[in-house]
Amino acid sequence: MSKSVEREPNTVSADVVIVGAGFAGLTAAERLADLGVSVRVVEGRDRIGGRSYSGEVAGVKVDLGATWVSRRHTEIRNLASRLGCTTTSQFAKGLNVLWMGGERSTYQGTIPEISTEAVEDMGRVQGILHELLSTVDVEAVWESPEADRLDAISFGEWLDQNDAQPGTRALMTILSKVQWGCSPGDVSLLHALRYIRAAGGVSHMLDVEDGQQEERYAETTQEIAMRLAGKLGDRVVVGTPVRRIAQDGSGVTVSTDSEVINARYAIVTAAPAHRADIEFEPALPEKGEWLAKTWRMGALSKAFVAYEKPFWRSSGLSGEALTDTGTVFITFDVSPDDSGPGILMAFCDPRVYDNFSPEARRDRVVRQLVDLYGPQAGAPIDYVDHCWGTEPFAPGGPNPAVPPYASGSYGSALAEPHGRVHWAGVETAGEWAGTMNGAVLTGQRAAEQVARQLGVFK
Ligand SMILES: Cc1cc2nc3c(=O)[nH]c(=O)nc-3n(C[C@H](O)[C@H](O)[C@H](O)COP(=O)(O)OP(=O)(O)OC[C@H]3O[C@@H](n4cnc5c(N)ncnc54)[C@H](O)[C@@H]3O)c2cc1C
Structure with a gap:
């Protein structure tokens, strides 16, 4: 090279x-x-x-960009194994932490059981979403029978119209920030449906076991x-x-x-x-030019905080957390093993992160980890982060945050030679x-x- x-x-x-x-x-x-x-x-x-980029924290290589593969991602898996790279399971043993409305609780599984009503509401909204998903064609979403109607509103407006309750809304906001690097109000419903369907549905998108977060690459x-x-x-x-x-x-x-x-x-x-x-x-052609003008990239930032040991594991915690306020909105445990170093990966909202100094960014993340995992989280041994929205060349990621009307109007120019x-x-x-x-x-x-x-x- x-x-x-x-x-x-x-x-x-x-x-x-x-x-x-x-x-x-x-x-x-x-x-x-x-x-x-x-x-x-x-x-x-x-x-x-x-958008695959490695960093290092406490001597361990980590993914500053793309991380996980599901069992169903056969092409990247075949490529990786042909090149001698090996998967490792995403650690998920123990209870997850939830920080919602300023209160901390723990839960098991993908969907936090805040209350029976909240779980029912999430099921109801997922059910309506599931019906809509079956109407979109991932290969040519702009040709879907209801494309015009679905592209005329944002995912956020759709959640409002369907009276999504706070718990459902918080989870969908996290999904939106991770997937499109924006809030649900900034992405077209049609675009969101295309990506959710392409990713095998909401559950496959959110799950660790049998889902998209099941495995990552040791290398x-x-x-x-x-x-x-x-x-x-x-x-x-x-x-x-x-x-x-x-x-x-x-x-x-x-x-x-x-x-x-x-x-x-x-x-x-x-x-x-x-x-x-x-x-x-x-x-x-005009459509191609408008595609480039309107398909703006979303932005997402990632921080890795290293400790001597994955101390949360001995308290029965998985290292997975969801939060609805602050800089960090989701965490995962990406420690190599029990013996240390312990490494927490935190997804950060660029709006309350990217413009701060490196020291202030670290401070914001560590303080939030203390709320989630207790005082031991206040003594990290190393830290690294990456802000995709402020990269000097080809900034943005993970994916485009396509606003209403831009998916249906210009999507056909995506792959047209x-x-x-x-x-x-x-x-x-x-x-x-x-x-x-x-x-x-x-x-x-x-x-x-x-x-x-x-x-x-x-
Ligand atoms: C934070 C983050 C987390 C992610 N997590 C996951 C995950 O867990 N699992 C997963 O499967 N995917 C994940 N992704 C998405 C995944 O990284 C992308 O889907 C994939 O890597 C895209 O590959 P690509 O080749 O299509 O595009 P890119 O990787 O973007 O490659 C396009 C290349 O073109 C170059 N380029 C652009 N313009 C020019 C030019 N004018 N001249 C020369 N070069 C140019 C760019 O610099 C870039 O290197 C994540 C992405 C990010 C940012």
């Missing part, structure tokens, strides 16, 4: 240029290379992996991407933002600050909002949109589309 330096742009040739070295781009590159197609992968960030998910990039060698360059993609009848010219690449096709894996940073010649420019990236996925598994599937799909054009795949 090489890193670009500032100089007059070199001219390079390849059959296919791939923009982005996340799971979609790297998968597309591997598939095409296996078919004998020459590829060049250009990544704007200084690192491989996109971290960025390591999977690094190993894949390692296989591709010099075909991958980092620190090379693509500025312009021009095309004519015979091929594409992809311009970066350090090289101009002549190729027959391009596959762009940047999230829709980041397509707007590339100048296309000829310009994207623009001449010789094809699109991949997790946003273009049907099934498993929003996950690494979805990203891998789109890389495979786009590679095969282009390979067909090149006549090397049927």
